[in-house]
Amino acid sequence: MNNDKKRLLAKVAYLYFIEDYTQAEISKELNIYRTTISRMLKQAKDLGIVSIKINDFDTDLFDLELTLKEKFQLKNILIIPSYPKESNKSKDQRLSLAAALYLKRIIKPKDIVGFAWGSILVGMIGQLQNPVKTDATFVPLVGGPSPSNSQYHVNGIVYDAARQFGGKSLFVDAAAVQESKYIRDGIINSQYFSDIRRLWAHLDIAFVGIGGPLTNSASRWRDLLTDEDRELLRERQAIGDCCCTFFDRHGKILTGSLLNRTIAVPLDNLRQVSNTVGVARSLTKAPSIKALLAMGILNTLITDEETANRILEIS
Amino acid sequence: MNNDKKRLLAKVAYLYFIEDYTQAEISKELNIYRTTISRMLKQAKDLGIVSIKINDFDTDLFDLELTLKEKFQLKNILIIPSYPKESNKSKDQRLSLAAALYLKRIIKPKDIVGFAWGSILVGMIGQLQNPVKTDATFVPLVGGPSPSNSQYHVNGIVYDAARQFGGKSLFVDAAAVQESKYIRDGIINSQYFSDIRRLWAHLDIAFVGIGGPLTNSASRWRDLLTDEDRELLRERQAIGDCCCTFFDRHGKILTGSLLNRTIAVPLDNLRQVSNTVGVARSLTKAPSIKALLAMGILNTLITDEETANRILEIS
DNA sequence: TAAATGTTGGCACTTTTGTGCAAAATAAGG
DNA sequence: CCTTATTTTGCACAAAAGTGCCAACATTTA
Numbered sequence: 001m002n003n004d005k006k007r008l009l010a011k012v013a014y015l016y017f018i019e020d021y022t023q024a025e026i027s028k029e030l031n032i033y034r035t036t037i038s039r040m041l042k043q044a045k046d047l048g049i050v051s052i053k054i055n056d057f058d059t060d061l062f063d064l065e066l067t068l069k070e071k072f073q074l075k076n077i078l079i080i081p082s083y084p085k086e087s088n089k090s091k092d093q094r095l096s097l098a099a100a101l102y103l104k105r106i107i108k109p110k111d112i113v114g115f116a117w118g119s120i121l122v123g124m125i126g127q128l129q130n131p132v133k134t135d136a137t138f139v140p141l142v143g144g145p146s147p148s149n150s151q152y153h154v155n156g157i158v159y160d161a162a163r164q165f166g167g168k169s170l171f172v173d174a175a176a177v178q179e180s181k182y183i184r185d186g187i188i189n190s191q192y193f194s195d196i197r198r199l200w201a202h203l204d205i206a207f208v209g210i211g212g213p214l215t216n217s218a219s220r221w222r223d224l225l226t227d228e229d230r231e232l233l234r235e236r237q238a239i240g241d242c243c244c245t246f247f248d249r250h251g252k253i254l255t256g257s258l259l260n261r262t263i264a265v266p267l268d269n270l271r272q273v274s275n276t277v278g279v280a281r282s283l284t285k286a287p288s289i290k291a292l293l294a295m296g297i298l299n300t301l302i303t304d305e306e307t308a309n310r311i312l313e314i315s
Numbered sequence: 316m317n318n319d320k321k322r323l324l325a326k327v328a329y330l331y332f333i334e335d336y337t338q339a340e341i342s343k344e345l346n347i348y349r350t351t352i353s354r355m356l357k358q359a360k361d362l363g364i365v366s367i368k369i370n371d372f373d374t375d376l377f378d379l380e381l382t383l384k385e386k387f388q389l390k391n392i393l394i395i396p397s398y399p400k401e402s403n404k405s406k407d408q409r410l411s412l413a414a415a416l417y418l419k420r421i422i423k424p425k426d427i428v429g430f431a432w433g434s435i436l437v438g439m440i441g442q443l444q445n446p447v448k449t450d451a452t453f454v455p456l457v458g459g460p461s462p463s464n465s466q467y468h469v470n471g472i473v474y475d476a477a478r479q480f481g482g483k484s485l486f487v488d489a490a491a492v493q494e495s496k497y498i499r500d501g502i503i504n505s506q507y508f509s510d511i512r513r514l515w516a517h518l519d520i521a522f523v524g525i526g527g528p529l530t531n532s533a534s535r536w537r538d539l540l541t542d543e544d545r546e547l548l549r550e551r552q553a554i555g556d557c558c559c560t561f562f563d564r565h566g567k568i569l570t571g572s573l574l575n576r577t578i579a580v581p582l583d584n585l586r587q588v589s590n591t592v593g594v595a596r597s598l599t600k601a602p603s604i605k606a607l608l609a610m611g612i613l614n615t616l617i618t619d620e621e622t623a624n625r626i627l628e629i630s
Numbered sequence: 631t632a633a634a635t636g637t638t639g640g641c642a643c644t645t646t647t648g649t650g651c652a653a654a655a656t657a658a659g660g
Numbered sequence: 661c662c663t664t665a666t667t668t669t670g671c672a673c674a675a676a677a678g679t680g681c682c683a684a685c686a687t688t689t690a
Contacts, residue, residue: 010372017367022676033639038678052332053366057325105346132655337646348669353648447685637686647676655668660661 006049012037013044064308068293068301071315075275075299078102082305091281091304096123099279099302103207106275107165109134111204114265115157116141116243117176117221118209120279122152125160136167139199141206142244143176143263145221170196174263176244177224181260188263200265203273208298210280211241212288229258240288242278242297243267249287251295270297277302286310321364327352328359379623383608383616386630390590390614393417397620406596406619411438414594414617418522421590422480424449426519429580430472431456431558432491432536433524435594437467440475451482454514456521457559458491458578460536485511489578491559492539496575503578515580518588523613525595526556527603544573555603557593557612558582564602566610585612592617601625 012030015021016037023041027034044050061079069077080098082091099120107113113136115121138158145152155171162169173192178184187193214222214233221244225233236254238246243264246254253259253267270276278298280289283306290311292298303311327345330336331352338356342349359365376394384392395413397406414435422428428451430436453473460467470486477484488507493499502508529537529548536559540548551569553561559579561569568574568582585591593613595604598621605626607613618626 006371010369011377014369014372014374014377018369024676034676035640035678036638039638042678049370049372051368051370053368054325054329054333055364055366056321057329057364059329062326062329129657339646349646350648350670351668353646354668357648631690633688633690635686635688637684639682639684641681643679645676645678647674649672649674651671653669653671655666657664657666659664 006047009040009044009047010049012040013050016041017050061305064305064312067312068308071312072293072298072301073296074293074301076277077300078302079308080302080304088282092120092123093127095279095281095302095304096120097127099124099207099277100127102277102300102302103205104128104131106205107132107134107136108204109136111136112199112202113138113161114141114200114203114206114273115139115154115161116206116208116264117145117154118211118279120281121157121207121209124207124279125157125164128161128164131164133166136162136165137199138162138165138167138169139196139203140170140172141200141208141265142221143172143174143178146175146223170199172196172263175224176221176263177229177258178261178263181257184261184263200269203265203269205275205277206265206270206273207277207279208242208270210278210285210289210292212282212285213239225258232256232258239291240285242288242292243270247288247291247295249291251291253295267295267297273299275300279303281307283307283310287314290314321362324355324359324362325364327355328365331356332365376620379620379627382627383623386627387608387613387616388611389608389616391592392615393617394623395617395619403597407435407438408442410594410596410617410619411435412442414439414522414592415442417592417615417617418520419443419446421520422447422449422451423519424451426451427514427517428453428476429456429515429518429521429588430454430469430476431521431523431579432460432469433526433594435596436472436522436524439522439594440472440479443476443479446479446481448481451477451480452514453477453480453482453484454511454518455485455487456515456523456580457536458487458489458493461490461538485514487511487578490539491536491578492544492573493576493578496572499576499578515584518580518584520590520592521580521585521588522592522594523557523585525593525600525604525607527597527600528554540573547571547573554606555600557603557607558585562603562606562610564606566606568610582610582612588614590615594618596622598622598625602629605629 012026015026016023023034023037027037058081061081065077065079068074078098080094111134115138138161140154140158142154144154158169174187178187188197214230233246233254237248238254239249240247244262245259245264245267248254276298277300278289278292279302281304286307289303289307293301327341330341331338338349338352342352373396376396380392380394383389393413395409426449430453453476455469455473457469459469473484489502493502503512529545548561548569552563553569554564555562559577560574560582563569591613592615593604593607594617596619601622604618604622608616
């Protein structure tokens with residue numbers, strides 16, 4: 001490749017990219033056949049004579065999305081940037097907002113949308129603004145919290161969602177964890193619960209939070225757990241939960257007494273849902289998130305940069 | 316323009332320009348209508364989110380070409396870069412090469428090609444390599460130099476050109492300046508000269524050098540001038556010559572005794588030629604070149620950067 | 631100088647992009 | 661909550677760009 005040739009390529013590239021000539025115009029101007037111009041432009045790109053830079057674009061973030069999407073076979077992923085020295089509250093807020101926008105974007109008129117518990121999900125509902133009016137149905141995916149936390153009741157989430165999106169919502173009249181398998185089964189099989197069960201089988205969208213380890217948890221529903229429950233979870237090395245269902249680091253669901261007493265959509269159900277969206281962030285939750293991703297239950301993840309990086313590190 | 320929006324534009328631009336997605340693919344990936352993607356890309360360019368740089372391309376040089384081309388209504392222009400500290404010999408050589416390549420590019424099988432005198436033109440012939448074989452006719456545009464400079468005879472140029480391009484050449488058997496108008500007219504009207512005169516009327520291409528001021532001239536033909544000629548030229552403020560025809564700074568051709576004794580194509584003839592190519596460089600010649608350009612006789616200029624800049628400065 | 635190798639021209643045809651316009655959706659104010 | 665801008669969608673159509681192919685040409689190499 002001699003120098004004159006290179007200069008010619010550069011000239012063509014200049015006319016095309018900077019002066020916005022069409023290839024036909026360049027062809028005419030330089031008396032070179034148009035298709036040759038097309039090929040020259042390709043060559044100029046290949047040779048690095050043309051360098052295109054995208055400003056305001058965090059390539060790392062995008063690569064992170066691609067990598068995680070690939071690694072965990074996700075259908076969608078959304079990673080919001082992390083800014084240094086930002087408070088957790090603010091980080092959570094931005095994550096909620098991102099989740100809210102995402103829901104607004106994917107919801108369709110007659111969708112059946114399930115919500116589980118999670119502080120991000122609560123925050124998310126507060127950030128929906130001017131959502132499209134739909135005829136969607138909003139349904140809880142888990143039972144409620146203990147009576148002392150009633151202001152964070154999952155019913156509140158679906159109710160607000162329905163109010164804002166204009167559809168209808170179903171309530172769940174039971175706490176997430178019951179005293180015995182017998183009662184749990186009774187509720188689940190009861191007449192009034194059958195609507196919810198049916199909807200669980202036909203979910204279009206499911207939004208779930210992800211709970212971190214037991215130890216450093218500020219969870220609003222885990223006060224439902226008995227001391228024996230906690231003991232058992234420790235013993236079996238529970239690493240986190242989703243929809244009140246605990247699992248260990250290997251993505252093994254911890255079955256047993258607790259799960260039998262729990263009112264929640266079975267995680268396996270979520271595999272059939274076309275949009276199963278996990279929303280969570282924080283370094284302490286990263287292992288839980290990773291384990292859950294590995295289970296292949298979610299097909300969409302919404303998190304932030306630092307969390308995503310951590311997930312990748314420990315994978 | 317909020318930040319999220321900007322990030323989206325950047326993402327689209329990234330996928331398009333860096334990852335070579337088509338707009339349709341991006342549209343599918345992001346669930347945004349294709350035409351919107353097209354518009355987003357335009358916006359991203361407008362906002363400077365996409366910045367495209369052409370390496371190895373001297374924008375100044377190109378602008379210089381455009382400006383001069385415009386200013387002097389040229390059909391074509393070729394400005395080669397000037398490198399600092401390069402010797403004049405080397406600069407001349409590069410210019411000759413550029414001119415040679417240019418001729419190779421524009422010559423057509425049956426063209427009639429005229430050559431005038433000029434060191435660059437001599438150098439140019441030496442740098443033709445593997446030219447296309449043509450059936451062209453090469454003809455001198457001026458008479459020869461004085462007998463003492465016979466190795467630089469214009470006949471040599473056309474002869475070599477014909478040898479290399481494979482066509483035929485005509486010789487001129489007279490010096491450029493004769494002793495009297497009477498002799499000049501006699502030669503021009505002679506039988507053997509009629510071929511040349513006819514070709515002069517049907518030139519397809521004319522390559523001419525441009526001579527600078529009398530004072531600092533190393534010209535190889537000006538020894539034909541008499542003292543009176545020189546005196547007159549000084550008096551009438553000759554600024555340079557082309558095809559042995561002198562003109563002043565205003566582009567006025569200096570008629571009179573000298574011109575009447577000169578054997579050369581009339582400059583006005585060159586206006587009809589579809590490619591009248593002037594090849595010259597150097598700061599001292601800039602005023603001559605400028606004056607000649609202003610006359611509108613050339614339609615193509617081949618020069619170098621420093622000369623072009625000077626021409627522009629004094630315009 | 632002849633054969634081999636690479637480049638451009640020329641053409642038909644496909645794919646990709648750009649654009650104008652009206653309808654629908656979204657955002658912004660009052 | 662309703663009204664009014666501003667965007668986005670959706671579509672049809674026009675313009676521009678890309679591709680495969682082959683022949684002509686040019687450049688290297690043997």
